[in-house]
Amino acid sequence: MNVLIAEDNKDTAIQYKIILEGRNHSVVLTGDGEECLKVYYDALKSSKPSENPVFDVVLLDYRMPKRDGIEVAKEILSLNPKQRIIFASAYVKGTLIESVKHLKRAVELLQKPFELHTLIDSIEDKEIYTELERLNSNIEKIDDVDPTDERMTRLLEGLRTHQKSEVWYAINQIVLA
Numbered sequence: 001m002n003v004l005i006a007e008d009n010k011d012t013a014i015q016y017k018i019i020l021e022g023r024n025h026s027v028v029l030t031g032d033g034e035e036c037l038k039v040y041y042d043a044l045k046s047s048k049p050s051e052n053p054v055f056d057v058v059l060l061d062y063r064m065p066k067r068d069g070i071e072v073a074k075e076i077l078s079l080n081p082k083q084r085i086i087f088a089s090a091y092v093k094g095t096l097i098e099s100v101k102h103l104k105r106a107v108e109l110l111q112k113p114f115e116l117h118t119l120i121d122s123i124e125d126k127e128i129y130t131e132l133e134r135l136n137s138n139i140e141k142i143d144d145v146d147p148t149d150e151r152m153t154r155l156l157e158g159l160r161t162h163q164k165s166e167v168w169y170a171i172n173q174i175v176l177a
Contacts, residue, residue, distance in 0.1 A: 001025045001056035003123060004043075006036035006072060007088070008064045016059070019116045020123065028055075033067025036060070040076055053083045057123050062089035070098045077103060086122060088112055 003025050007013040010031065017027045028043075030036040036058075043054040058076060060069035073085050086108040089095040099107040110122055122128070 001123065002054070003027050003057045003059060004030070004036065004039060004055040005059045006030045006033060006064060006069070007059070007061045008032055009061075015116060016119060019120060023120055023124070025123070032065045033060075033069065033072040035066075036064075036072050037067065037075055040079070044079060053080050056084065058083060058085045059119075059123070060085060060087050062087050062091060062095045069095075070102050073099070073103055073107070077105075084108075086110060088114070 003020055005013060005016055005027060007016065007029070008031055013029045013031070017029055020027045028039055030039050040054070040058070047054045058073075060072055062069040064072075069087055069089070073087075076083050076085065087095050087099070088110045090112040092109050092111045095107075095109055099105060108122065108128060110118060
C-alpha cells in the first residue's frame with residue numbers, strides 16, 4: 001500500500017515508517033499539515049487520472065503545527081472525497097466530534113498511544129473503510145448532523161464494547177438516531 005503520514009513527532013513517525021515498510025508498504029513521511037498537503041498535491045499532479053486515490057491511506061496526527069489534522073483532511077477530501085483517512089489522536093472523542101461536525105463524516109481513529117501492530121492492523125484492514133464509507137453515505141443524507149456530547153459518548157462506548165462485526169451497526173444506530 002502507498003501510505004502518506006503526517007506526524008510532528010519525528011521518533012514516532014520513524015517508528016511508523018519502519019514497521020510499515022517492514023510489511024512492504026511504501027511510506028512518505030511529513031512533519032506538519034502544510035507539508036502533508038504539499039506532498040498530496042504533488043502526488044495528485046504527477047498521478048494518472050485513473051489513479052484515484054493517489055495514496056491508499058493518509059494517516060494524520062490530529063494536532064500538528066501549521067495546520068491541524070481536521071484542516072488537512074478537509075482539504076484532501078475536497079480534492080478526493082474517497083480518500084481513506086485515519087486519525088491518530090490522544091483526543092478520540094474530540095477528533096470524532098470534529099470529524100462529524102467539520103468533515104460531515106466519521107473517520108477511522110487510532111487512540112494514542114497505540115501499539116505498532118494496531119497501526120498495521122488498521123491500515124491493512126480495508127473492510128473497516130468499506131463499512132465506514134457506507135456509514136458516511138448515510139450521514140451525507142442528513143442536512144444537520146448534530147454530534148452531541150451524548151451521541152459521541154455512546155458512539156465511543158459502542159466502539160469499545162462491540163465486536164468488529166457489530167460496530168458499524170452500532171455506529172449507525174448511535175450517530176443517526
